Amino acid sequence: MKKFIINISLFAVLSGSLYLTIFWKIEKTLQHSDYLDYSEWNDIYSGKQANEIVIIGSSRARKMVDPIIISQNDSISVYNLGMEGYKIPFQITKYQIYRKRNKKPKICIQIVDHFSLTYRPDLYDIEQFLPYLNDPDLTIQLKKYEGFTWADYNLPYFRYFGKSNVILAGFLELIKLKRFESTGFKGYYPKNTAIWEPAFDRLKTENPKGETIKLNQEVVHLMEKFTDKLADDSIKHIIIYAPEYSEFHQYIKNRDSISNIYKAIASKHNSTYFIDFKDSTICHNKSLFYNPTHLNKNGAEIFSASINKYLKSLKLLYD
Amino acid sequence: MLFNSLDFVIFLPLVFILYWFVFNRSLTNQNILLITASYVFYGWWDYRFLSLIIFSSALDFILANKISSTSIQKNKKAFLYISLSINLGLLMVFKYFNFFIDSFANAFSFFGIPIQTTSLEIILPVGISFYTFQTLSYTIDVYRGNLKATKNITSFFAFVSFFPQLVAGPIERATNLLPQFQKAREFKYSNAVNGLRQVLWGLIKKVVIADNCASIVNEIFDNYATEPSGMLIIGAIFFAFQIYGDFSGYSDMAIGFARLFGFQLMRNFAFPYFSRDIGEFWRRWHISLSTWFRDYLYIPLGGSKGTIWKKIRNVFIIFIVSGFWHGANWTFIIWGALNAIYFLPLLLLNKNRKNLDNIKSTYYFPPVRDFFTIPLTFMLTCLAWIFFRADSVQTAFTYIGHIFNYQYYTTFNFSYELKMTSVLIIVFILIEWLNKHKEHVLENIDKKMPRWINWSIYLLISFIIFIFGGNQQDFIYFQF
Numbered sequence: 036m037k038k039f040i041i042n043i044s045l046f047a048v049l050s051g052s053l054y055l056t057i058f059w060k061i062e063k064t065l066q067h068s069d070y071l072d073y074s075e076w077n078d079i080y081s082g083k084q085a086n087e088i089v090i091i092g093s094s095r096a097r098k099m100v101d102p103i104i105i106s107q108n109d110s111i112s113v114y115n116l117g118m119e120g121y122k123i124p125f126q127i128t129k130y131q132i133y134r135k136r137n138k139k140p141k142i143c144i145q146i147v148d149h150f151s152l153t154y155r156p157d158l159y160d161i162e163q164f165l166p167y168l169n170d171p172d173l174t175i176q177l178k179k180y181e182g183f184t185w186a187d188y189n190l191p192y193f194r195y196f197g198k199s200n201v202i203l204a205g206f207l208e209l210i211k212l213k214r215f216e217s218t219g220f221k222g223y224y225p226k227n228t229a230i231w232e233p234a235f236d237r238l239k240t241e242n243p244k245g246e247t248i249k250l251n252q253e254v255v256h257l258m259e260k261f262t263d264k265l266a267d268d269s270i271k272h273i274i275i276y277a278p279e280y281s282e283f284h285q286y287i288k289n290r291d292s293i294s295n296i297y298k299a300i301a302s303k304h305n306s307t308y309f310i311d312f313k314d315s316t317i318c319h320n321k322s323l324f325y326n327p328t329h330l331n332k333n334g335a336e337i338f339s340a341s342i343n344k345y346l347k348s349l350k351l352l353y354d
Numbered sequence: 355m356l357f358n359s360l361d362f363v364i365f366l367p368l369v370f371i372l373y374w375f376v377f378n379r380s381l382t383n384q385n386i387l388l389i390t391a392s393y394v395f396y397g398w399w400d401y402r403f404l405s406l407i408i409f410s411s412a413l414d415f416i417l418a419n420k421i422s423s424t425s426i427q428k429n430k431k432a433f434l435y436i437s438l439s440i441n442l443g444l445l446m447v448f449k450y451f452n453f454f455i456d457s458f459a460n461a462f463s464f465f466g467i468p469i470q471t472t473s474l475e476i477i478l479p480v481g482i483s484f485y486t487f488q489t490l491s492y493t494i495d496v497y498r499g500n501l502k503a504t505k506n507i508t509s510f511f512a513f514v515s516f517f518p519q520l521v522a523g524p525i526e527r528a529t530n531l532l533p534q535f536q537k538a539r540e541f542k543y544s545n546a547v548n549g550l551r552q553v554l555w556g557l558i559k560k561v562v563i564a565d566n567c568a569s570i571v572n573e574i575f576d577n578y579a580t581e582p583s584g585m586l587i588i589g590a591i592f593f594a595f596q597i598y599g600d601f602s603g604y605s606d607m608a609i610g611f612a613r614l615f616g617f618q619l620m621r622n623f624a625f626p627y628f629s630r631d632i633g634e635f636w637r638r639w640h641i642s643l644s645t646w647f648r649d650y651l652y653i654p655l656g657g658s659k660g661t662i663w664k665k666i667r668n669v670f671i672i673f674i675v676s677g678f679w680h681g682a683n684w685t686f687i688i689w690g691a692l693n694a695i696y697f698l699p700l701l702l703l704n705k706n707r708k709n710l711d712n713i714k715s716t717y718y719f720p721p722v723r724d725f726f727t728i729p730l731t732f733m734l735t736c737l738a739w740i741f742f743r744a745d746s747v748q749t750a751f752t753y754i755g756h757i758f759n760y761q762y763y764t765t766f767n768f769s770y771e772l773k774m775t776s777v778l779i780i781v782f783i784l785i786e787w788l789n790k791h792k793e794h795v796l797e798n799i800d801k802k803m804p805r806w807i808n809w810s811i812y813l814l815i816s817f818i819i820f821i822f823g824g825n826q827q828d829f830i831y832f833q834f
C-alpha cells in the first residue's frame with residue numbers, strides 16, 4: 036500500500052506540474068495568436084487601441100461593416116467589435132472591456148436588427164474566451180450565461196478540456212511550427228460568396244405565416260442605459276438598423292415596431308442618431324446577400340460605403 | 355454520480371482511504387462502508403430510488419433463505435416465483451408500462467377500434483435492469499442448489515449495491531462476487547495498478563472515442579432525412595464505436611475500480627469488433643448479459659438441443675428478449691430479431707461454435723479469410739445498430755433506405771471534428787488489434803518496459819484524454 040500511495044502521489048505531482056507548465060505556456064502563446072477570434076481579443080486586451088470609431092453588433096456588424104471603407108482609406112482609425120451569435124447585452128460587454136483598456140472612441144456605430152433586443156441564454160463559440168477567462172470583467176458577465184462550468188472557472192486550465200483545435204493551435208505556435216493568420220481585418224470578416232444559403236427556403240415552408248419577435252424588456256432597458264452612458268461620455272452613438280433581403284420582411288411581423296423602439300431610444304439624446312437601412316435599396320438585390328439577414332462581401336462593401344456617406348452627411352467625420 | 359465527473363474524483367479517494375485505512379479491521383465494517391458509499395453514489399442521481407434497491411435486496415435475501423431452509427420442492431418453487439414476479443413486476447412497471455399501454459392502443463387502432471389510453475409519467479430508475487438481473491440470478495442459483503443462501507445481510511446488500519458495477523454492470527453472478535464479500539480483502543499492489551490501467555483505458559474509450567462519436571452521431575441521426583448517404587454510413591459506423599466505447603469503457607472502469615477495493619469482476623467485453631461471425635460477436639459483447647440469458651433462459655428452454663424448429667424458436671426468444679431488455683421500444687426488438695436472423699445460418703449449418711478461439715496474438719495481419727469475415731461481421735452489426743439508435747422503426751428504415759438511394763449520393767463536408775474522430779478511431783482500432791490477446795490494452799505493460807516508459811505512456815494517455823475529450827458525459831447504458 037505504501038508503494039502504491041507514493042507512486043500515485045509522485046505521478047500526480049509530476050503530471051500536474053507538467054500540465055500546469057504546458058498550459059501556462061500555451062495560454063500565453065494564444066494571448067498573442069491570430070487563431071480564431073484571438074486577434075481581436077488580443078488587440079482589446081493589449082490596451083494599445085486608439086480608434087476614433089468602434090463598431091459593435093452581432094454577425095451583422097462583423098460580416099457587413101468594413102472598417103477600411105468606413106475609415107475613408109485610413110484617414111481615421113476604425114475597429115469592428117462585432118460578435119457572431121451575440122445579442123446586445125454581450126455586445127455591450129465587449130465594448131466595455133475595450134473601453135476600459137483602450138483610448139476612448141469618438142463614435143460608436145451600433146448595428147442592430149430584429150433579434151438584437153432578444154435574449155439568448157447560452158454562449159456561442161466559447162473558444163474565443165479561453166485565454167481570457169482569468170479576467171474578472173469578462174467572467175462576471177460570462178457567468179450570467181450557460182456555457183462554462185464551475186470547473187472551467189475555478190480549476191486551472193480545465194477550460195481547455197476537449198478543445199483540441201485550440202490546444203494544438205497554441206502548441207504549434209509555441210514550438211514555432213506554424214503561425215496562424217487572422218482571416219479578417221480589424222474585426223471584419225466578410226463572406227465572399229455568391230451562394231444563397233437554403234435556410235431561408237426552409238423557414239418559408241416551416242413558418243409560412245412568419246413570426247413575431249418576442250423582445251426582452253431587460254435588454255431594451257440595457258440598450259437605453261447604454262445610449263445614456265455613451266451620451267454622458269460624449270461619444271456619438273449611431274444606431275443602424277441593418278439591411279435585410281426584401282422577401283424576408285413579411286416573415287417578421289413586428290419589424291416596424293422594433294425599429295420604432297430604436298428610433299425612440301435615439302431620440303432621447305442629441306448625440307444619438309438612428310439610421311434605418313431595413314428598407315433601403317440594397318434590400319431588393321438578392322445577389323448582395325448570402326442569406327436573408329447577411330450581406331456577402333459585395334453587399335457589405337456597398338453597405339459600408341452607405342454608412343460612410345451618412346456619416347459624412349451628418350458631418351460627424353473629418354470635422 | 356458518473357465515473358467521468360469531478361464528484362467522483364473526490365468520492366473515490368475518500369472511499370478508498372476509509373476502506374483501507376479506517377474500516378480495514380473488520381470485514382463487516384468494510385461492507386457497511388461499501389453499502390453506504392454505494393447508496394451515496396446511487397442517490398446522487400435520485401435518492402428516491404434507493405428504496406427500490408433496498409427493497410429488492412431485502413426481498414431476495416429473505417426469499418433465498420426461505421428457499422434454502424425448506425426441503426419441500428413446492429415451497430421452494432413458490433418462493434422463487436414470488437421473487438421472479440416481484441422483481442420482474444417492478445421492472446415491468448418502471449420500464450415497460452407505457453410501452454405495453456401504447457402498443458395495445460396502437461394494435462386496437464390498427465383494427466379500427468380507437469381506444470383512449472393514459473400513459474404514466476414514470477422515471478426509469480438508473481440501472482434497474484442491471485441490479486434486478488443480479489439479484490434474480492442469486493435467487494435462481496440458490497433454488498437450483500448452485501449456491502447456499504447467505505445469512506450475512508451486510509455482504510448480500512453490498513453484493514447487490516456494489517457501486518462500481520451497480521448502474522451498468524457487469525451483471526455479476528452471486529457465485530463469483532458474493533463470496534468475495536464474505537472473506538477479507540487483501541490489497542495487492544499489482545492488482546490495484548492493473549485496475550488503474552484498466553480505468554485509464556476505459557476513460558480513453560468513453561471520453562475520447564464514445565463522446566467524440568456521440569456529437570457527430572447525434573447530429574447525423576437528428577438530420578438523417580437530409581444527410582447524404584456517405585454521412586449516414588459514417589453515422590452508423592461511428593455509432594458502433596460510440597456504443598462500444600461508451601459501454602465497454604464503463605465496464606473497464608467498473609472492473610478497474612473494483613480491483614482497487616480488492617474485488618475481481620467478470621470480463622464484459624473481449625474486442626467484439628474483431629469477431630469473425632455473429633456467434634463469436636455475441637460471445638465477446640456484453641458477456642455478462644449474454645451468459646446470463648444463456649444460463650437462465652436459453653439452456654432452460656432447451657438450448658441448441660431438440661428439433662430444428664425448437665432451436666430456431668429458442669434463438670429468436672433469446673435475441674428478442676435481449677433486445678427488449680435494452681428498452682421499451684420496437685427498435686430494440688427488431689435489433690434483437692435481426693441478430694437472431696444473422697445467427698440462424700450459423701446454427702443451422704452447425705457453425706455457431708466455430709470461432710471459439712481467440713484471434714491469435716501472434717498474427718498482426720489477419721489471414722485472407724478473416725480479412726473478409728471480420729469486416730463483414732462488423733458491417734452486419736452496424737446495420738443492426740441503426741435500429742438500436744433510431745427513435746422509431748420507421749426512422750431506421752428510412753435511414754437505411756437513404757443509404758442505398760442514389761439521390762442521396764452527394765458530396766459532404768469533412769469537418770475538423772469528423773477528421774479528428776476518424777483518426778482517433780483508426781488509431782484506437784490499431785492499438786486494440788495489437789493488444790487483442792490481453793484482457794485489456796494496458797494489461798501487463800509494466801512487465802515488458804522500464805518504469806519511465808510506463809509512466810510516459812500513462813502521461814500521454816492522460817493528456818490525450820484531456821486534449822481530445824468529448825463533451826457528452828452520460829453513459830448510454832444508464833437508460834437501460
